[in-house]
Amino acid sequence: MKRRAFLTAFASAAVSLPFAAGAQQARRVRHVGVLMLYPESDPEGQLRARAFREGLEERGWVIGRNLQIDFHWGVGDLEWTSSAVAEMVKRAPEVLLANSAQAARAAQPASRTIPTVFIAGDPMTQGFVQSLAQPGGNMTGFTALNLGSKSLELLKEMAPPVARVAVLINPDNLSNMADTRLAAVAAEKLAVEAVAAPIRTVPEVEAAMEMIASKPNGGLIVPADPFLAGHRKLIVGLAARYRLPAVYAQRSFVVDGGLASYGASIPALFRQAAGYVDQILRGEKAANLPVQRPTTFELVINLRAANALGVGLTPQLLALANELIE
């Protein structure tokens, strides 16, 4: 009798042990820190955050139960982002997500101990990674492609009379410089004059716009840059005022009234970044994850802006657009 009782106790204990162990492991709450480019009020920022959350949920994380995400919103200069990083690090995140090159640069020192996923331009030249295929350090992520030439082509297609194009660039942004060069090459082929307009402050924006508008048949190319993106309402407003057709790099401009944008969908990149964060949480090393470039590019056209500018959109163009905003 005693032997049987012992036996059943032993068997049930042996069977229940793995369950207990499994349950134990599930209860640990993981921690992720996110440095967002846009402020919380910005709908684009919300889109990106949502895409990130959804990407994680798809991979089995339940936010609040086994995962905690700290969002740090806002556009800022390097100093601000550094203090933000310091604060975030205090809360001991296991992975950092940095949106924009500034955030990534600010997070770089912390990245020595905390794996960091960036969504930023030109990681190699910025020194985040050794190579795109093998990052080699504790940072990896997603980068945008320079679509300067294609943007110019699109601009010329939409507004054939355009003869002079200003490329608004942030001189501190190296990828903007690449775009400028691409635009210059395209401009030659398209028989257009391309001018680089370096902008650091708001008055410089107005000055650049004025400069381009001073001569007829002007156009605008606005590549991706956090500063520029932060002031998109201003830029779009000015472009409308000066009746300049423009092709932007980001959809958010078009949403705010810009004519058209051609670029990678950043929220999609955030979704993919969620995949990387998931892998890192499951033990993958950041050095093993290659830096990825976007695979999908969207053409977004604002019909109202087109009407306002008097830009005639061919049915073909309309057919080719990925999104039409009214």
Next chain:
Amino acid sequence: MNDRFPAAGADIEIGAESSARVRRRLLGKYVRLLVAVVSVPLLSIGAFGIWSSYQDHKSALMRLQHEQAEAAAAKIGQFISEIEGQIRLVTQLSNSASTTQQRRFELRLLQRQVPAITEVVQVDGDGREQLKVSRLAIDEINTGTDLSQEPKFVIAMATKVYYGPVYFQDESEPYMTLALAGPRRSGGVVIAEVNLKFIWEIVSRIKVGETGRAFVVDADGRLIAHPNSALVLRNTDLSRFPQVQRALRGDHGIAPEPVRSVSDPLNSEVLTSHAAITPPGWLMFVELPAKEAFAPIYSSLLVTGVVLFAGLSLAVFASFVLARRMVTPIRALQAGAARIGGGAFNQRIEIATGDELEALGRRFNSMAAQLEHSYQTLERKVDERTHQLKVANLAKSRFLAAASHDLRQPLHALGLFVAQLEGKVESAEGAEILVRINAAVDAMNELFNALLDISKLDAEVIKPSLTKFPIQTLLRRLETTFAESAREKELLLRVVPSTAWVCSDFILLERIMMNLASNAVRCTDCGGVVIGARRRGDTLRLEIWDSGSGIPDSQLQNIFAEFYQIAGPQGDRRGGLGLGLSIVQRLCSLLDHRIEVTSIPGKGSRFAILVPLASADVAFIEPKARAPIIDEPCRGKQVVVIDNDALVLEGMRWLLASWGCHVVTAPDDRAALTAVAKLGRLPDLIISDYRLSEGSTGFEAVAQLRSALGTAIPAFLISGDTAPERLHEAAASGFQLLHKPVQPNALRAIVSHFLKNDANVSCDAEMKI
């Protein structure tokens, strides 16, 4: 007679030991048998069940995996086919004579429909590039680049479709060239660069169990899609893996055994299967870690194991109980038999199993009853016989006593008269005759003493007092005693000295050895006698060897019988009554010393007495050999002698007077009283015969006299009666009792003794022979 049963009991004791082992064996045997009967089929069925379920599970797993691989392959194949389809649509459109702008639009539309295509090129029928539309760079129109020699053009033109090898752009993006030719040669070829990252998405989303994965390998064995993109970007070559080799060979059978994982070769063993992705000639692999794959098997194994174990323990438990129930009645029988064998015939075995064992138990019981009955009968017979023997023995002793008593009286007187005569004879002839008469009287005294000894021993009046003493003292006395007689017969007497100490009664042991030595000397005509002591363990063997005529085996038992004498070669009697050895035997049994006899007729005999050894630490005082005390304590003392035999009285009076005593004689105590009264003084000693006339005893006479005179005058008794009862009475009364015939010297010694310490005579010291 009692010897037999203890022996039987001893056998049973030995039997009990081995039967204990046998008892355990039976239970164990039954338990093992029952357990084997249950467990063998149980285990074999269990094992077979496990094995067959394992096989089933494995084949089900493999089938499932294969289907998963097929499904995954289909997904990828479908993806490629869709792209192909879209491109084909475009090639078909290229038939019509359309403008470059239209063509451009078609190609851009293609790109919009198929996000995977990053770049598409229209080549005319001669291999010249007509149009290039790109997502990233500016479209190029009519570059005129000659692609006529390129495999992508040539093969597409030839076979309508071309699947290029996988290459990496900027080391991080996998691409494939897909070229399709139109239905007409003039249509040329549409070449698209397909970004295979889109395949990565699909591959990562394929679910294979919980921890399994799917990956794609191209026709050269290179990894082109894997959930872990880093592996792909490292341009991993998997052609070394056996499963990949097999698949590349076209062997699409199911591989049942786990292999090293492609993804993480160091850690896991996986079950893998593959399927072909036909359009591009790729292979889709699906791997599932063996641990996860076999987890259900392992858990079912565990469950089965647990159940088997529980079943087994139950079986063991049940068989134990069952076997015990079977074995218990057998054990009861065994124990009962043991008890009966041990002599407890009144025990009965209780078995109530209702089967043959119960019948057996009942048989045992009836057998025990029979044994009990016969044993009781036997005991009764034995008791009867013993009683008879005792009675006979007692009768014999009484006869002896009675016979000797009548003979003792005149002999006693004779001794006295001879002593009287000794002082009167003057002539040499007369003296010689007197010597011979003395010798005869001595011999008769000896004989009577021997008879008395036997009576005393039979009456169990003698109590041995055990002391520790060195045997050398005894040996020395033996030597002294027999040296003379040995020399007379020209025999060699050798007494071997010994340092041993023994625990025995000195005087009785001396008596034994004296008797044996005397026999040895008497029976040996030539040769010698050797007396020695030999240590044997914790006993000492006192041995007497003689080179006499020996004792035949047939008579060895009889020599200890009374009055038995071995007839010599001449048939003469050797002297003595044949009582020596009887006394020796009785003394030995009284002292609990063993006797051994060995003899070879014609050569000699050896007698051995086994005496317990003692440690030599006790101071030993040698009892003095009794030498008659010739002293003068008798002079002037007044002695009263009471005896109903006038002859004896006369003799006693003379003897005592010759020692210097004043004697008063009387036939009974009343006469004695009268005589003493006439004397006017109290007597110093009273000597009385035991058996007086008219049935009164010497005790009463002395008592009467003492009370009449008012003092406890020292007294002792003389008796011719050697019956055991007399001896007991004497011992009980506390009076010293001498037996007729009393040697004059001995009498004198005792009289002197009494007269010397008349103040404090101890009456309880028994006189030893």
